[in-house]
Amino acid sequence: MNHLKTFSTILILGLTLLLSFTSAAQNTQIKGQVVEENSKQPLAFATVAILDSSTNKALSGSITDDNGKFNLDTEASDFYVQVSYMGFVSKTIKQFEVKKNKVNLGIVLLAEDAEQLNEVVVQAEVSRNEFKLDKRVFNVGKDISNTGASALEVLSNVPSVSVNIEGAISLRGSQGVQVLINGKPSILTEDSGSLGSITSDMIEKIEVITNPSAKYEAEGTSGIINIIIKKEERKGVNGSVSLNTGVPDNHSVGVSLNKRSEKFNLFTQIGLGRRSRPQDNENINEDLINNTTLYNIGEEYRNEKFYTITLGTDYYLNDDNVFTLSGNYAFEDEDQPSDNNFQLFDVNNNLDSEWSRTEVTEAANPKWQYELQYKRDFKDHEDHDLLISATGRSFSKDQNSLFVDETISGSDRDATQKTRTDFGENTFTFKLDYTKPFSDKWSMETGAQYVLNDVSNDFEVQNLINGDFETDFGLTNVFEFNQNVLGVYATAAFQSGNWGVKPGLRMEYTEVSTLLVNTDEANDQDYTNLFPSIHTSYKISDAVSLQAGYSNRIYRPRLWDLNPFFNIRNNFNIRQGNPDLQPEFTDSYEITSIFDIGKTSLNFGLFHRYTNEVIERVSTSVDNVIVTRPENIGTNSTVGIEFNTKYTPVRWLSFNVDFNYNRFSRVGSFESTVFDFKGNQWNYKILAKLKLPADIDFEATSNYNSGYQTIQSDVSSISFLDLGLRKKILKGKGVVNMSVRDVFASRYSETVTIQDDFEAYNRSQRGRFITFGFSYGFGKGDAMEYSGGRRH
Template sequence: MNKLLLIVFALCIQLTYAQRPQSKAKGSNITISGKVLEAKSKQPLEYATLVLTNTETQRVLGGVTNMQGEFSVDAPAGTYDMKVEFIGFKTKPLAQKTIVENLNLGTILLSEDLETLDEVEIIAEKSTVEIRLDKKIYNVGKDMTIKGGNASDVLDNVPSVNVDAEGAVSLRGNENVRILIDGKPSALVGLSGTDALRNLPADAIEKVEVITSPSARYDAEGTAGILNIILRKGKITGFNGSVNTTIGHPDQLALGANLNYRTKKINLFSNLGYRYRKGPGNSQSFFTNFDNGVLNDYRNEDRTFDRKSNNYNGSIGLEYYINQKSSVTGSFFYRKSKDDDFATNFTEFYDVNRDKTGDQTRIENEKEDGTDVQYSLNYTNNIDDKGQKLTVDLQYGDSRETEPSLITVDDVLSEQNSQITNSISKLLQIDYVLPIGENSQLELGHKADLQDLYSDFKVRDGNGDPLENDPSNTLDFKQDIYAFYAQYGSKLNKFSYLFGLRTEITEIDLYLVNTDSFSEKNYTEWFPTVNFGYELNDSDNFTLGYARRLRRPRFWFLNPFESRSSATNVFRGNPDLNPTYTSSYDLGYNTKISKFNLGASLYYQYSTDVIQRVSILEERNIDGVLTDVTVRQPLNLNDEQRYGFEFTANYNPSKKVRLSGSFNYFNFKTDPFNFSYTSNSGETVVTELDEVNESSWFARFNSRITLPAKIEWQTRIMYRGPQDDAQSTRKGMFVTNLAFSKDLFKDKATIVLNVSDLFNTRKRESITYLYEEDDTLRSINDSSFQWRERQISLNFTYRFNQKKKRGRPEGDYDGGEEFGG
């Protein structure tokens, strides 16, 4: 186990932009470097391990190769037994050497071990955490609670990340997170990110990168940071793969396959899947209404969701190795989704004495037919053996959704609505890496990200005619972003630094056809980044980062269409939104103490023009009755300060018991703000939002215990504390997941029983207060929302030409093997 921990340590401190400096003084560290290739194809072997054993102290050190097959390990001068290992390949012993100065072992060739090849597993089954200068990498691994799940389930199990009851993803309590797939925007995220993440199977995901202090090579979008989802792609020669199936209650069926075929010249990989899910959910809103501060009446809305989803997705890619240094990869992704959703909204009306005065049943039947297509092409050229590298990416995506819906009120057809959304996206990205000397590196790059989106939203009454206050609209949205960056990094003994500067030129055109209004927002901004790392010793390291970020309002926040499931509680976009800018600071510390792995971070963010959803009341004529309608829409508020700290811990008292946990506390302060709007009567209404100075926290605990008969039992507990904002108070939420796993057929198969939300408590509960301009109370809304009820599922996975890998380090999400810089 100690050797494995040291290997992970070497992997984590492997910086892509630096090699170790020479140090020949007696008693100081020397550097052992080299490169590992596959003997037949001469392709680099990533994650090959150099193992060093000091012949005097028997201390074991190690290093792991990067994507170019290169390793660089610091060690005290001395005599060492050395060997190079890679799972499925023959171990390569090296001659014992007494090393007193820097040593380059040159190129080391490894050959496949045909006798033990069937002991290799491509799909990693261990969960590890790798610490880099600007990010943490969480390998999905053997987390049973996500088996049969989706990308939202994976993200919700990553420290610092939360996924709320509606599927909104937040990082350290901030929902403005940039989500990338394999480092780029992707059709996998689709037009509506939360729905698409639910359709991306967890089994297709290899790891998640949490980037809280992004360097200049990353998009400036996302004030909270970036979540980069890395999909699986096989690395071992021959034909291999896995198939899996999931059944569950409420109704759930999933079939999937990950297939890979690799030779000396090509690597063919694919992910195929079908998912059917019936997703029951519910919500309740109880309104207490006032007139000039005097209690007037009550209204209760009970809503149930009956959702049926059929989703087909498939991707296929081919990587062709032009020569030992360069390759071309082309891939194609296709997804077809069909949803049939019923939202039943039962409303009861009460007078001031809570005597019932009437009721209404409103049913919305919405069907969704969506298609996403994406073509990608990548060219990679490792120009030389020193790390000089050029990559070029091209990407084209086409996403289309059609959403017709019928609304009945008390069994009478009331509305016939439809929304058609088409989006074309194009991407060009060029990155160049130039090593400077032995310990420094310069990176340059350009990216063009172009989007052209058209949305047509029509609302008609039961006879097909426009409503009196017609909320229909047609939107033509274009957003072009051109980015350029440069960054320079180096390592001086135990100290690392990375300085970067990125500029992004944004051109936005927004045309609202119904009102014949056109607006454009063009701006050029600079985004500096600074990252430092210091390795105190083998077990302790510090990181410090600064980054300027922004949040551009997405098209669904700009589009002023209204949700129609409820006539009295709606959401609409705001075409006047401006971007939010944030300066973010992050200080991190990681250490290992005996069987404990501990990590801690302090962070501070200052944001301007913060985008936040607020609620207003509009008086509308509904069925001949003047009724107060709650309208939620996003607005630019004043500045916000956010600070907090997070703590992660991992403790493995034995091979059969692994415990981990994380805790995150944050405080946010928003300045007071007044906003005005024009009511339907033409009156200007001013609403004042008081200063907000509130804090919240969330915590996770995870245990994995091996029971008799080698049954794995995993328990994951999460609690999110209460939180207030300018208008609402949100209650705390407690969630528990259970899973039991058993390997079968000589480890070629695994069966997992998973219970998600054991106590059925995953609900968002909140109270919202709305006031008149003179601070007179107008309405109180006590609400709860549950997107998906408790889910029980059974997952079966069968692997062919691969078995469960035994050679990778062990760890857990919430702490893991946290070393490196």
């Protein structure tokens, strides 16, 4: 732990240095909020400039936050303020009162400029990536290559985020990430495949929170990814529709509608479609004890029909009290055929036997989510509010599979198996958040959350014996999983001039119980943990800012980590869970610098993670059958750097670059085998955006993920390229798109495992996807590809 103490000392010294930068000059502080005159909705990203009264030259400037608020300083004594926003009439403010070096402009109303409205959709630009104190925001609507994509595919283009072809999500190289929807856990994030029912047209933005404050639940050792779904709030009737089609079979329709009056805001999102995801697999299992080799080449599909609808209403009891009732229903109808060929070679490399294994799987997956929320705004301060919510989630799966093995040559391999899965999960979340500003400098947040999770999985395997199907009791059982988590938190924030700090503490009490009903195998746990956090920032100048943060996080084993049932899709490469698995705990440190220099914005960060009880997947082999299951193995210390930049050399060309590198040290052992080693991994994304004549935009996104080492295996590097083309039509209300994902079909997963008693090679590949799309906005709305930067 010496290295951890050293890093802590460095971080504390760094925070002390930030404090020492605080200027002694008597700056004048100017604050206010920019609001759209007609809808009374805050305007995010409006420009606020301070200008010299005699020369009219700009002295400093800033943009408003998500709530339309701004806060900036100046050393000048004779100045005026100008507020502007594309598509609105600019406002100049020269009459104001200075009290104790402070100017409060209050609410600044901007009116729409009718002459500019037709140009807003074409010309308005918001930063593709926004950097905030404890998170980064990725604006999805501006990424052409996301046309027709699912939420899972959209995530693969987000900086610092990687998604492999099996749908596993990683943040800065770690899979211990918590995925939220609109700031809350969702039934659609429990299984990465369920994110397919959310299309890119429904997503407004994605927040990447690498070092969450104590306000957020402590789940997710590498951080939090928060998917924000669009919700229109402007008065009148607004809406948009999108159509997508592509190959392989990929078709979807999305509709967004809202109607806003004085008291009600009715909103809905509807999506439906079908997609096919073929995948080629190759596996080689070598038994070094018996010197036999098993070759397996196959193709599998996941054909889905999906439907999703979100329906809700905001009821404005008065200006200070709002009730929101919303619900979401999603249904997936799955067809998962597969066809595999097996060849077994003996010690002399002679073909012993050859057979095929075919699969027919059908599944129906209905999902429900419903929420009641109440928000109270107090009159004494615009940030003084109370938020109470209750959410229910339900997910069930009814799946049946038939597996048939047919001998081609050699030993008799004929066999027939059936499996049945009846799965049900119910989750209830109760949450309270309270924010109280005590002054312009001091504020606090406190709240509580209680999550109840109840799961039952009834799984049966049957073998065809003498013409009748008989239950295999060794593989059949009912697995019950219950987890309740109570969390309580408090944070305090201090902001003075260019410096701010936000410490916090969260307590969580966890109860977990698992039970294999048929064999009466139970495992109960309960534990209480404290999760401190601290974030600080210092603005050296208008162009340079520094941020630092620390948080303590947990990764609780999820259902499929604990579920001991075998997946027999390939009965020579089996995955199962481990009901004895313990949670991971991570200390996470981060220092970040942000530079805004002319046409270039730079973000450079240094991070360190130290994790105890690391969960790793361990494989064992007997007679060419490889079984993989998760185990707790030792510690992992990771030190890394992160670099992001946006460069616009000319108005019609821009580049976004994202680079991550980390070096890790693994220390641990399992069943007398020592797994101590060091390694590194790195990745980059480069997005080039090109504006062509005739309102055509072109994008090219290059991705590279280096190879890396796990406790047993080596994972190969991959590189792939995505392209996108967009054309605005119908005066900017309509948009046509084309995207090509994985242009060279070079995105694959390849792993080599070498152990004393066995070796294994695994490779999977999905291939190229081409999609065409059209979207159209009506009412006061714009096409779904872009909202023009106004509040949604």
